[in-house]
Amino acid sequence: MGKIKLPKDFFFGAAMSGPQTEGAYKKDGKLENIWDTWSDLAIEDFYNRVGSYVGNDFYHRYEEDIRLMKSLGLKSFRTSIQWSRLLDQDGKLNQEGAAFYHKVFETAKKYDIEVFINLYHFDMPAYLFRRGGWESREVVEAYAHYAKVAFETFGKEIKYWFTFNEPIVEPEQRYRDGLWYPFIKDIQRSLNTQYNIALAHSLAVGEFRKAQAAGTMRSDGKIGLINCFAPPYTKDNPSEADLEAVRMTDGMHNRWWLDLVAEGHLPEDVLTTLEEKGVVIDKHPGDEAILKEGVVDWLGFNYYQPTRVQAPAKPVDANGLPVFADPYIWPERKMNVYRGWEIYPKGIYDFGLKLKNDYPGLKFYISENGMGVEHEDRFKNEAGEIQDDYRIEFIRDHLTWIAKAIEEGANCVGYHYWGLIDNWSWNNAFKNRYGLIEVGLMDDYNRHLKKSAHWLKTVTENNEII
Ligand code: BG6
Numbered sequence: 001m002g003k004i005k006l007p008k009d010f011f012f013g014a015a016m017s018g019p020q021t022e023g024a025y026k027k028d029g030k031l032e033n034i035w036d037t038w039s040d041l042a043i044e045d046f047y048n049r050v051g052s053y054v055g056n057d058f059y060h061r062y063e064e065d066i067r068l069m070k071s072l073g074l075k076s077f078r079t080s081i082q083w084s085r086l087l088d089q090d091g092k093l094n095q096e097g098a099a100f101y102h103k104v105f106e107t108a109k110k111y112d113i114e115v116f117i118n119l120y121h122f123d124m125p126a127y128l129f130r131r132g133g134w135e136s137r138e139v140v141e142a143y144a145h146y147a148k149v150a151f152e153t154f155g156k157e158i159k160y161w162f163t164f165n166e167p168i169v170e171p172e173q174r175y176r177d178g179l180w181y182p183f184i185k186d187i188q189r190s191l192n193t194q195y196n197i198a199l200a201h202s203l204a205v206g207e208f209r210k211a212q213a214a215g216t217m218r219s220d221g222k223i224g225l226i227n228c229f230a231p232p233y234t235k236d237n238p239s240e241a242d243l244e245a246v247r248m249t250d251g252m253h254n255r256w257w258l259d260l261v262a263e264g265h266l267p268e269d270v271l272t273t274l275e276e277k278g279v280v281i282d283k284h285p286g287d288e289a290i291l292k293e294g295v296v297d298w299l300g301f302n303y304y305q306p307t308r309v310q311a312p313a314k315p316v317d318a319n320g321l322p323v324f325a326d327p328y329i330w331p332e333r334k335m336n337v338y339r340g341w342e343i344y345p346k347g348i349y350d351f352g353l354k355l356k357n358d359y360p361g362l363k364f365y366i367s368e369n370g371m372g373v374e375h376e377d378r379f380k381n382e383a384g385e386i387q388d389d390y391r392i393e394f395i396r397d398h399l400t401w402i403a404k405a406i407e408e409g410a411n412c413v414g415y416h417y418w419g420l421i422d423n424w425s426w427n428n429a430f431k432n433r434y435g436l437i438e439v440g441l442m443d444d445y446n447r448h449l450k451k452s453a454h455w456l457k458t459v460t461e462n463n464e465i466i
Contacts, residue, residue: 004396004403004465010413012460013076013114014069014420014436015368016058017121017165021423022082023055028096032126033084034133035426038181045181050429056421057445062104064447065421068437070111072453073460077108078116078226078300078367078416080165083146084125086153091145098153105157116416117154118162118226119147119204122170122426134170134193137284140200147204148211155217162300163204165367166228167197168253180427187321188279194252195281198260201225202294209293226300226367227257230307231351235328241311245325248273249309252324261299262359264292277322300367301355302418303398306347308333338374338432345397352405352412363411369398370418372425372432376450386438386450395452396465417456421447 019035026032032040039051058065058079069077085097108115120143128139147163173180176190184190204223211217232250234242251270259267265288274281309325317323333342348366355362371394379387395417406412422435430441436453440446459465 004400006399006403006463007406008463010406010415010463011075011365012456012463013074013078013116013414013416015078015416015418016420016423017118017123018080018082018085019052019055019121019123020419020425021055021058021079021421022085023053023057024059025051025053027059028100029085029088029094030082030097031084031087031089033082034124034126034129034181035122037126037129038427041181046427047429047431050424052424054424054445056423056439058421059100061445061447063107066104066107066111066113068447068449069113069420072436072457074113074420075460076114076116076160076414076416077420078118078160078162079104080118080121080123081150081154082123083120083143084123086150087125087146089127091142091149093149093153101154102157105154109157114160115158116160116162117150117158118165119150120163121165124170134196134200135189137196140196140203143200144203144207148207151208151211151217155211155221159218159221161208161221161223162226162367163201163223164197165226165300166302167201167225167257168194168227171197185317186319187317187323191252191274191279192282194256195266195283198256198266198294199287199290201260202264202290202292205296206290206293222297224296224298224300225257225261226302227254228302228304228368229254229258229351230305231347231354233306233308233328233330234310235330239311242309242328245309245311248324249307253307258299258355258359258362260291260294261296262362264295266291279322297363298413299355299362299364301348301351301364301412302368303348303351303366304369305341306344308342336371336373339372343371343394345394345401348398349401349405349410352402352410353408356405356408356410363413365412365414365416366398366402367416368418369395369415370434372428372434374432376433376438385448388450388452391436391450391452392455395456399459399465 035052043049088094171190171194175184178185208223232246234246251267255267308328310328312323312326376386419434421437422433422439438448
């Protein structure tokens with residue numbers, strides 16, 4: 001393989017989130033969130049019974065972590081503010097929570113690292129979940145208020161904002177597939193949460209534009225949305241019904257958000273099919289005007305895996321609700337066996353070109369891409385450093401396809417690896433390690449570079465892979 005060049009101004013950084021790194025569970029005025037509720041309720045659901053308590057101790061070690069980023073040549077990192085840390089139950093600022101984030105941002109500035117701030121990463125405050133969570137319009141309004149306070153509080157410090165990380169995940173995992181607390185399996189309820197999140201996103205963008213016009217934020221600030229887009233594929237020689245499964249899967253998972261952030265509406269064809277199949281979306285007068293506000297400045301594309309589907313064997317589930325697709329197992333697929341996700345680097349290229357062709361004005365960056373591996377201890381060399389050649393190969397292959405997409409006109413401007421440092425992966429806790437840097441769970445959370453961290457440094461030096 002020859003040298004791979006990325007554009008000179010293409011940026012490298014890393015991604016993380018508040019609830020997966022901060023820890024400091026219920027400390028300094030932090031309220032309970034839905035992960036704390038689930039941890040308190042059924043700790044046996046979490047790998048090795050590690051709940052949402054400590055994260056990777058970022059709350060205490062942020063300066064060390066930012067210094068490490070700098071040492072790897074990274075220019076930026078994304079984390080999220082925790083709603084449950086920033087506001088109290090009356091929606092008023094929690095001064096201690098705000099002080100923590102101010103300290104993180106000041107430190108990043110000291111090291112000349114740009115912080116990208118995301119407002120929501122699957123972490124509904126528990127008191128709002130008890131009022132209906134994303135099924136409730138009251139919570140949608142509460143989120144818009146939270147966004148407004150965050151813009152007022154940090155708008156002069158932060159340039160790059162995101163309303164949501166992967167807004168599709170809670171509707172699917174909590175309400176459709178029943179995998180996450182509160183374990184609901186109901187596509188009807190799932191689509192209503194998805195609809196309400198689209199409204200919440202749009203209201204927040206509206207608040208952002210207002211704050212910018214009022215001069216309470218940096219005038220060069222940008223707002224975006226991040227989703228785990230999954231390029232859709234089906235079998236060779238598909239039937240009409242297989243193609244229909246692709247259309248609806250793509251429509252609900254990808255185009256729902258892309259049409260919203262590029263054009264300010266939800267995909268008409270998807271809404272029509274849902275209605276025909278009896279899925280009732282709780283629309284209110286005035287919603288269309290709200291959704292129009294949802295157009296963003298740029299997009300974050302998290303890429304882990306493609307989606308492969310075929311026509312469903314049964315058109316309805318046990319509750320009589322419609323099924324739009326069944327999974328299709330591609331015989332040639334290569335798996336990350338630890339996470340159970342397919343590794344298909346070309347998907348990043350296919351989707352990059354889809355963005356270029358279908359949403360030509362939309363600039364994007366790869367906001368997450370990474371590989372979680374179990375028991376990485378077995379890859380330690382004599383000096384105790386994890387030799388994660390598989391991770392190097394993973395990143396290299398994806399960057400190679402990104403470079404090709406850019407060459408062919410895709411408007412991709414940067415790459416954030418997930419995650420800089422091993423972090424808490426929801427109910428998988430610390431089972432699959434994603435970091436370029438190891439966290440010693442039996443070693444007081446100390447940080448140790450893995451081989452991939454040294455390798456990435458060689459890439460960031462000249463924006464090229466040798
Ligand atoms: C993305 C999320 O879905 O993938 C992260 O934004 C998550 O929060 C990452 O940690 C990896 O997935 P997981 O479930 O293995 O942690």
